[in-house]
Amino acid sequence: MIVRQKVPRLGLILPAYNEEEVLKTTLTKLKIIRSEMIKKGSIQPDSFIMIVDDGSKDRTWALINEYESEADQIIGVKLSRNFGHQPALLAGMSEASKMADAMITLDADLQDNPEIIEQMVNKYNQGYEIVYAVRSSRKTDTWFKRNTALAFYKIAGWLGVDLVPNHADFRLMSRTSVKALMKMPERNVFLRAMVPLLGYPSAEVTYERGTRQAGSTKYPLKKMLTFAVDGITSFSVKPIRFLFDLGVLIVGIAGVEIIYTLIAKMLGHAQAGWSSLMVSIWLLGGINLMAIGVVGIYIGKIFTEVKQRPRFQIENVTGEKTPGPVSDVSTYKKASSE
Structure with a gap:
């Protein structure tokens, strides 16, 4: 690695979906941190904050326009509808990579501790292309969330998905690594596994995750489970192999039962077994449905990929400093009064 001599222009990227309650607090905090880093000479004076409105239903976009008019280094990106957290991050990085040397993605609810941003930039200056912000503990989580998260990382690792444990989407990426990404x-985007696949020099910075400052979580249990399943099935075919092995095992057990039944019949000990019959039907029926469901998930992903639809659609950009082509997106402008 080569130590960087140039002070980077930093872009802070925040995906926002219905975040009007917390947006002002978040921007106030980030502007203070940005100003302090500029005074220290850690980042360029034109470093910016980019907020990606992921199809919000509240006043999030109106607030972004207000703040953009108050501060020249706040940029708003409006998606045409709600594409989801991961595509929103991609949209922000696509726009920011036209202007910034390094980009940091973090949530708008301030649970990601912005105080470590300077440490992440220091790692970047040491030559690292990617810097992961990793939680030092999960004491702020409920017992259920903490244990299910740990189980997810163990299962994902066993299935061959390369993840950074206790890391979400709070990370720094250089322009080089973003272009590679x-x-x-x-179209089945799971950045937590896609970024490590790039293979660029990386480092970790630990932090203590806080509580949401306002508003409600955008990841309830159902959405978290869907996200976990999507992530694993996007990067591993082991679930299908597991179902094949399970099928072989069941066929073996069935063979033993057939032999046992024939011997019992020849010895005259055969009896009607309603209970065992029902258990077998339900067991095999459930396994068949589960197997079909897993295979269906993979087929659904193939269906999504072959259509090659844009992963996100940018409707409007306010305060953008440098025009340029947008990767993997169709962009059209509307009046800024929206």
């Missing part, structure tokens, strides 16, 4: 064309 944009070359990955898949």
Whole structure:
């Protein structure tokens, strides 16, 4: 690695979906941190904050326009509808990579501790292309969330999915690594596994995750489970192999039962077994449905990929400093009064 001599222009990217309650607090905090880093000479004076409105239903976009008019270094990106957290991050990085040397993605609810941003930039200056912000503990989580998260990382690792444990989407990426990420064309986006696949020099910075400052979580249990399943099935075919092995095992058990039944019949000990019959039907029926469901998930992903639809659609950009082509997106402008 080569130590960087140039002070980077930093872009802070915040995906926002219905975040009007917390947006002002978040921007106030980030502007203070940005100003302090500029005074220290850690980042360029034109470093910016980019907020990606992921199809919010509240006043999030109106607030972004207000703040953009108050501070020249706040940029708003409006998506045409709600595409989801991961595509919103991609949209922000796609726009920010035209202007910034390094980009940091973090949530708008301030649970990601912005105080470590300077440490992440220091790692970047040491030559690292990617810097992961990793939680030092999960004491702020409920017992259920903490244990299910740990189980997810163990299962994902066993299935061959390369993840950074206790890391979400709070990370720094250089322009080089972002451009490489944009070359990955898949529509089933799971950045926590896609970024490590790039293979660039990386480092970790630990932090203590806080509580949401306002508003409600955008990841309830159902959405978290869906996100976990999507992530695993996007990067591993082991679930299908597991179902094949399970099928072989069941066929073996069935063979033993057939032999046992024939011997019992020849010895005259055969009896009607309603209970065992029902258990077998329900067991095999459930396994068949589960197997079909897993295979269906993979077929659904193939269906999504072959259509090659844009992963996100940018409707409007306010305060953008440098025009340029947008990777993997169709962009059209509307009046800023929206």
